[in-house]
Amino acid sequence: MELRQLEYFVAVAEECNFTRAAERVHISQSGVSAQIRRLERELGAQLFERSARTATLTTAGKAALEHARAALNSAKSVKTAVDEVGVVIRGELTVGMVTACTVTPLFDALSLFHRAHPRVEVALLEDSSDRLVERVRSRVMDVALVGTAYGPPDDLESILLIQDRLVAAVPDNHPLARRPGIGLAEVTSHPLVCLPTGTGIRSVLDIACRARSIEPAMAMQASAPDAVVDLAARGLGVAILSESMVTPRPGLSIAVIDDVEVPATLSLIWSVPASPALGVLLTHLRHAFGS
Template identity: 60%
Template sequence: MELRQLEYFVAVAEERNFTRAAERMHISQSGISAQIRQLERELGAELFDRSARTITLTVAGKAALEHARAALAAARAVGRAVEETAGLIRGRLAVGMVVGCTITPLFEALAGFHRAHPGVELSLREDDSDQLIESVRSGALDLALVGTAAPPDGLETLTVISERLVAAVPAEHPLAGRGRITLRDLADHPLVCMPPGTGLRTVLDRACAARGLGLKTALEAGAADAIADLTARGLGVAVLSESMARHYRDRLTALPIEDATDPALLALVWKPTPNPAARKLLAHCRKTFATWPQALGA
């Protein structure tokens, strides 16, 4: 008994016609008939009732059909397993991350993946979030850690952090004594914030546009450390996420922005059908981010 015979048997059973089954399997009608006859001889029973114009399954044929389909599915699964193993023995995995990223669970996931699959060549690229998202869409990157205002269309997303924006100022700043502020309060002060193309900046710009406000961006930096250092030196009001601002509470006071209600997201993004290596890295990422104190729900 051969797999191709089972394929021909299933085709005839589904088409209920030898001619159509032969066309579907790209074989002559006489060829598929001969293979079915050979299968019936090996099994010792007829699988089809050929007495009428429409081919029907015999009792034996009905009993065999489910098992034939299962055998073919198992054979395909074997092929996929081998392909995935080969893909993890050799290959390349391209990963992206936002500029200035210091997210240690991502680094731990990359290290764990490398230890488990040393034959896969890893590449890592920094860029702003908009560019990273487009690179994932185009296939230039397999997955990326990005900041975004909302899950990108057409991509799968694992949200790591979802939190609101805050302003951060040194103790001597006029806003430091305020418990909460609004976006309009920020209009009178120069801002130090992330550049366009980043998730935090997109959330800020959308919130301002919704209220018809134009804020003055004095300085832009891609790393939270740089934003905090510039702000601590009196060069403007920092706009950061809640968890970012907590890192600098020894020198900056965080002020919730009441009317900036939409959260900024930190998320892993990838195409709906990731390759085997990307799936394995995602598994490592899920594990490392699940124990990260700043992760969503922690």
């Protein structure tokens, strides 16, 4: 039994005529008749009562019709599923990452996705968080890992990964060293080392300073958190970062800036509707980040 036989059978049943059925499936009437006779032999039953002008279903034909339609629909569903996978394996994705933010789960997800779908072209771009957000909004970029103040943008889909307080990091011989907590006014009385404008940490700092009418002195800025810490460790300023960005090390004191309550967040963001390729990548990202 072949799918084309079932297709011809359904066509004749619905048209009640071999000639019209042949026109519908774009083959000759003799071809349709031959395939229907073959199907009847395989089933061991006559499916149609034939006359010069009409073809009427027999009892066996009526019993077979719905099953034939179901088989054709199932075959169509198989093709649709394969076509959708075909879109995924032939797609393109642009992934954004806030500059110098080394997040291992992101790289793990990209690696697993690439191995599973090697025909998807993936571009990974670094930039400041504010520019990444705009690129995702304008659909120039599919998904991005961004740092923001308060939380991810409300107009985009997101997964919140980290929510942190600001900390100050200084060498042990600094006046602010070995303090369990510290206020923003005292921190900003010293030169600061921070990430550039457009990053989530800098946004949190700027918001907190504006709320208190403080104009901090920026001694230096660096795009990588480790570089910010290294500069502060050498006495070039007070490092301002989030708790998760600073790894304790000998000779370094870390204190929470306890009167800054605006959280620094790290999130994955994307627009909807997501493409099939992005949908698969998001599944890998959720597993990688444990969401």
